[in-house]
Amino acid sequence: MAKNVSLASMDQKLAMAKRCSHGVVAGAKAAVVASVATAIPTFAIGKMLPWARTYLNPTAKALIVSTAAGMAYFVVADKTILKTARQNSFKQA
Numbered sequence: 001m002a003k004n005v006s007l008a009s010m011d012q013k014l015a016m017a018k019r020c021s022h023g024v025v026a027g028a029k030a031a032v033v034a035s036v037a038t039a040i041p042t043f044a045i046g047k048m049l050p051w052a053r054t055y056l057n058p059t060a061k062a063l064i065v066s067t068a069a070g071m072a073y074f075v076v077a078d079k080t081i082l083k084t085a086r087q088n089s090f091k092q093a
Contacts (some may be wrong), residue, residue, distance in 0.1 A: 014033055019084070020085060022080055023076075023077040023078070023080035023081040023084065024077060026077060027072075027074065027076045027077030027080070028073065029076075030072040030073060030075070030076035030077075031069040031070070031072050031073040031076075032069075034068045034069045034071070034072035034073075035066075035069040037067055037069070038064060038068040038069070039065045041063060042064050043058075046061055066092070
């Protein structure tokens with residue numbers, strides 16, 4: 001059963017989705033930056049230090065990089081979402 005949806009309500013939903021997705025985009029950008037900023041020293045140290053060459057296998061290096069990227073994503077996305085919610089709560093009042 002298809003529901004009749006007006007063009008105005010679809011535009012309103014699209015505008016809301018664009019406003020609400022800023023946290024996801026900001027988090028993804030932060031994750032990319034964190035990945036690059038973590039990968040370069042991690043792989044360089046893996047080549048230079050004998051200890052790291054012995055004990056850090058490729059899985060450990062990938063885990064270090066992905067952990068930093070994940071943390072950056074969630075911290076930035078959470079901060080952005082909270083900032084947007086705070087701004088919207090002041091608009092409503």
